[in-house]
Amino acid sequence: MGAVIALDALLDQRRVWKGQASAAARSSQPTGLAHLDAALPLGGWPDAALSEILLPAPGLGELKLLWPTLARLTQAGQRVVLVAPPYIPYAPAWEKAGVDLRWLQIVDAGDNAPWATEQCLRSGSCAAVLCWLPQADDRSLRRLQVAAETGQSLAFSYRPAAQAINPSPAALRLLLDVGQVQVLKCRGGLPPARPVSLASGH
Amino acid sequence: MRWACILFPQLALDGVLRRRSDPDEPLALLAGPPQRRMIRTANAAARALGLRPGQSLAAAQLLGVRFACEEYLESEIQAWQGFLAAWAYRFSSQVSLHYPRALLLEIESSLGLFGPWPRFEARLRAELDALGFRHRIVLAPTPAAARVLANVQDGAAVNEAELADALTRVPVARAGLSAETTTALARMGLRTLQQVFALPRDSLARRFPAELLRHLDCLTGGQPQVLDCYQPADSFEARIELNFEVESTQALLFPLRRLIGDLAAYLGGRDSGVQRFELLLEHRVGQPTQLQIGLLAAEREAGMLLELTRGRLEQLQLEAPVLALCLRARDLPPFVPQHRTLFDERPQQNLSWEQLRERLRARLGDASVQGLSSHAEHRPEQAWRAASAQRPGPLPEAPRPGWLLRTAQPLREQVRILAGPERIESGWWDGADMRRDYYLIETRSGQRGWAFAPLGEAGPLQLQGWFG
Structure with a gap:
């Protein structure tokens, strides 16, 4: 019996290469998009970790990617914070997407956006924190990753698509394109080779 | 009733020392008219240098030592007494400043919450040490006895049975009597209160003012003492x-x-x-x-x-x-502590949202953290509010973008119109009149936006939002 337990522990630590994605820990945070959930090895957002969404330009469905998750969290009475959004979140559209705005807070942080994001993540009182950090470097992203682990929160960072060539400590990296999303990196398995199509419609 | 007396032997000095960064620096407090400045009190470091209370400032300066001087202010002592009474008010509802530089607390009714007395006393001492006040604490059945015993020893706790015995050993000079009475008793050869108690009451009443017998009765509890109780002030100023x-x-x-x-x-x-x-x-x-x-x-x-x-x-x-x-x-509104469940679902929650919000506001500005709500209004600029609402507004039927630009921008490139026009015409009553045709557009790179053409005006479409 002892050997079996030791093998399980080894597999959990991912020190043994099995050649196939292990169906071990499933994420408790589904994305709400069936195609994407099926494509991700964890079946959802990585728990208590930083996810990066790279987008070449606004208006490509970057909010539609997160709205199901935000709607689920806010309807369960969990707080979601937007740190330094680039535009005004248009309340009627967010409500139509199912987000309970009572649990949504917007932090106007200016140059202090990395600090504010880290504080929100570390506090543990926010279920998800969305931040827009065009200037973020590897070190500040690593800080966010650690803060998300400390506070057991979901962190989403929107960054320009040009950052895709740079390495990142994020647990999940998605490159958004017109109507589809490419998984660049994901924890718990190999990223799917083909882009995942997002369900169309507004 | 059991009374605790907290005596502050160097209240003036402590009040000054606690605002100085180095408490071990020699310090003297001065009083008196400008021609004749006297040292009123001095801390231990200054005493070690040879400064004495009652010395004139000129004599002290002749010693050739360096020391700091501050004014001895009666008003400041009053303020500190008030502050200490406010502090003590949390431990007892009956706090009195009857004796100068001392606090009287009725503690028997507080023992259930803070007791037993040794633990209560340790807490009082710890808090006073943290506040920076030297103190002596004595517990006795009557307020007068507590005050007198505080002159003699620190840390005594006397009950009714031991009171008479404890009082007999108090020297007459420290029994809180007036100066004339003390001198008269000393000249009669009476050194301790035991000898005074032994005298017949009628001869004491004949030979001394009435206040002596009243004081002796207050000490033993034979006569109740009327005390003014402290009422906390309604505002704080320091x-x-x-x-x-x-x-x-x-x-x-x-x-x-x-x-x-x-x-x-x-x-x-x-x-x-x-x-x-x-x-x-x-x-x-x-x-x-x-x-x-x-x-x-x-x-x-x-x-x-x-x-x-x-x-x-x-x-x-x-x-x-x-x-x-x-x-x-x-x-100063009432303080309502936060409710926490015993088994918190988020165990690592080391900072509540309220605390986090205050921390963000402290660094980023008071208006930096805001909620969001929708408002029943057709004009897009007016359809949202930066405050949390209790009830959600009506849901729009036509597609609305997730992002709204702060100001509309002219669209310079060729776009494809996916839907529209949708006429929004409103606001004639408040001066921000608006007549626009809205279109759902797609740029060549696939971005979807929300743009409008002002009615009756030529020119490019104005981009107002992105379907993020």
Whole structure:
């Protein structure tokens, strides 16, 4: 019996290469998009970790990617914070997407956006924190990753698509394109080779 | 009833020392007219240098030692007594300042909460040490006896049975009698209270003023003593005068910590919190700089109040050197501690949302954290509010973008129109009249946007939002 337990522990630590994605820990945070959930090895957002969404330009469905998750969290009475959004979140559209705005807070942080994001993540009182950090470097992203682990929160960072060539400590990296999303990196398995199509419609 | 007497043997000195950064520096407090300045009291370091109370300042300066001088102010002692009474009010509802430089607390009714007495006493001592006041604490069945025994020994706790015995050993000179009575008793050869108690009452009544018998009866509890009980003030105000001109906010942190600590002690005594207070930085000339600290919910924890004040203070640009700090708190709502469940679902929650929000506001500005709500209005600019609403507004039927641009921008490139036009025409009543045809557009790179053409005007489409 002892050997079996030791093998399980080894597999959990991912020190043994099995050649196939292990169906071990499933994420408790589904994305709400069936195609994407099926494509991700964890079946959802990585728990208590930083996810990066790279987008070449606004208006490509970057909010539609997160709205199901935000709607689920806010309807369960969990707080979601937007740190330094680039535009005004248009309340009627967010409500139509199912987000309970009572649990949504917007932090106007200016140059202090990395600090504010880290504080929100570390506090543990926010279920998800969305931040827009065009200037973020590897070190500040690593800080966010650690803060998300400390506070057991979901962190989403929107960054320009040009950052895709740079390495990142994020647990999940998605490159958004017109109507589809490419998984660049994901924890718990190999990223799917083909882009995942997002369900169309507004 | 059991009374605790807390005696402050060097209240004036402690009051001055606690605002100085180095308490071991020789310090003398001066009093008297300018021609004849006297040393009223001196701390241990100054005594070691040969300074004595009653010495004239000229004589002290002849000693050729360096020491710091401060004014001995009766008004300041009064203020400290008031502050200490406010602090003690959290432990007992009957606090009296009947005797100067001493607090009387009725503690028997508080023992259920803070007791037993040794633990209660240790707590009192620990808090007074933290506040920086030297003290003696004595427990006795009557207030007068507690005060007299505090003259003789520190830490005594006397019950009814031991009271008579404890009082007999008190020297007449320290029994709290008037100077003439003390002299007269001493000349009669009476050294301790035991000898005074042994005398027949009628001869004492004949030979001495009535206050002697009244005092003796108050000591033994034979006659009840009427005490004025302390009523806490409705607002808090404290001021620290600095010894030198301070030009950086960093150097203000030490006195600020004291002020906030005092505020927290006061709030604890009143069982209230603070929601709004102001810090005044006084300069040599001109109006003091005001720093308003407003919180969204009542707080009273010293560390948190300090951190929030500090965040705001560090952003302040000092225009002139600061001579004094003053803290005023008028708005003192009841403090309601947060409810926490025993088995918290988020065990690592080390900072509640309320605390986090205050921390963000302290650093980023008061308006930096906002909610969002929709508003029943057709004009897109007016259809949202930066505040949390209790009820969701009506849902739009037509597609609406997730992002709204702060100001509409002209679209320079060729776009494909996916849907529209949708006429929005509203606002004739408030001057912001608007007549627009809205289109759902797609740029060549696939971005979906929301753009409008003002009715009756030529020109490019105006982009107002993105379907994010």
